[in-house]
Amino acid sequence: RKEVEQDPGPFNVPEGATVAFNCTYSNSASQSFFWYRQDCRKEPKLLMSVYSSGNEDGRFTAQLNRASQYISLLIRDSKLSDSATYLCVVMEGATNKLIFGTGTLLAVQP
Amino acid sequence: EAGVTQSPTHLIKTRGQQATLRCSPISGHTSVYWYQQALGLGLQFLLWYDEGEERNRGNFPPRFSGRQFPNYSSELNVNALELEDSALYLCASSLGRVSLINKYFGAGTRLSVL
Numbered sequence: 198r199k200e201v202e203q204d205p206g207p208f209n210v211p212e213g214a215t216v217a218f219n220c221t222y223s224n225s226a227s228q229s230f231f232w233y234r235q236d237c238r239k240e241p242k243l244l245m246s247v248y249s250s251g252n253e254d255g256r257f258t259a260q261l262n263r264a265s266q267y268i269s270l271l272i273r274d275s276k277l278s279d280s281a282t283y284l285c286v287v288m289e290g291a292t293n294k295l296i297f298g299t300g301t302l303l304a305v306q307p
Numbered sequence: 308e309a310g311v312t313q314s315p316t317h318l319i320k321t322r323g324q325q326a327t328l329r330c331s332p333i334s335g336h337t338s339v340y341w342y343q344q345a346l347g348l349g350l351q352f353l354l355w356y357d358e359g360e361e362r363n364r365g366n367f368p369p370r371f372s373g374r375q376f377p378n379y380s381s382e383l384n385v386n387a388l389e390l391e392d393s394a395l396y397l398c399a400s401s402l403g404r405v406s407l408i409n410k411y412f413g414a415g416t417r418l419s420v421l
Contacts, residue, residue: 201349240397240412241350284350294363295340295399295410299349 200224203285203298211306214275218301220268220285227296229288230261232270234281235300241284244270275305309334311400311413319419320388328383328416332400338362339381340401340410341373345394353396356381385418393420 203220210216222230230247245252247259247268258271268285285298312331320326332339341353352365356375364371370386379400385392395417399410 238395240414242412243410294352294355294365295342295350296352297342297350 199298200296201285201287201298203301205299205301207302207304209304209306210275212275212277214305215271215273216275216303217272218270218283218285218303220270220298222266222268222285222287222296224287224289224296225263225266227266227287227289230268231286231288231295232257232259232268233284233286233297235284236281241297244283272303275303277305277307279303280305311398311411313396313398313413313416315416316414317417317419319421321421322388322390324388324420326385326388326392326418328385328396328398328418329380330383330398330400330413331380332398333411336400336402336411337379338401339375339379340399341381341383342397342399343367343394344397344415345391350397354383388420390420393418 201222232244233241234244235241245254245259247261249261251260256273260269282300282302284300287296314329338357340355342350343353344350354373355363359375373383375381395415397415398413401410
C-alpha cells in the first residue's frame, strides 16, 4: 500500500464547477498535512496546510480526518487557472520528510 | 526576498557519468531537502541536510550523495548515471528542523541521461 494515495484523475470539469479531491495516508503517526499545486513542468508550490478543524482560503477548503486518515481539498467556482496537478502531502514528524501522493490532475474547461 | 534557487536548469549527461546539482536555500533557512520526480511518478524524498549534516535519506542507492556547505547551500551528486536517473530534481528549504515548518521548493534541475 502506498503511503499517500490519491485518485490520479484527470478530473475534467467546466468553469464554475465545484471539484473535490481526496487523499488517504497510511502512517497514523503523521503530523502535518498539506496540499501543493504543481503546474506542468514547474516546481510544486504550497497551496495550503490542512488542519483537523478545517481551513478555508477563498475558493479552497481543506479538511483532515485523523480517525479515517483522510484528507480532502474542495475547490469551488473553478477557474481555468486552477488547471494543475494537486499533490497531497504528509509530513512525518520524526524524519521531517515530506511524503507526496502522485497527484491528481485537474483540467478546467472553458 | 529570493526563493530557493537551483542550478543548472537543465543538465544532459550520458550513462556512467557523474552529475552535480546545486541548491541555494531561502536566506535564513538551514534545512535543505532533495527530491526526485521521475516522469509518471510522484516526488520521492532523497536527502535531508540540516546544519551541515545529513539527517535522513530516502530509499536511493549510495551513488546518490550530497553535502551541505557552511552557508547552507547544498550539492547533490549522482555517480555512475543510469538512464532511469532522468528526472526533475527538486530542492526545498525550510527554517530549521521544526517539523511544522512548511517547505519551499526551487524550480528544479531537469537531468537527462542519454
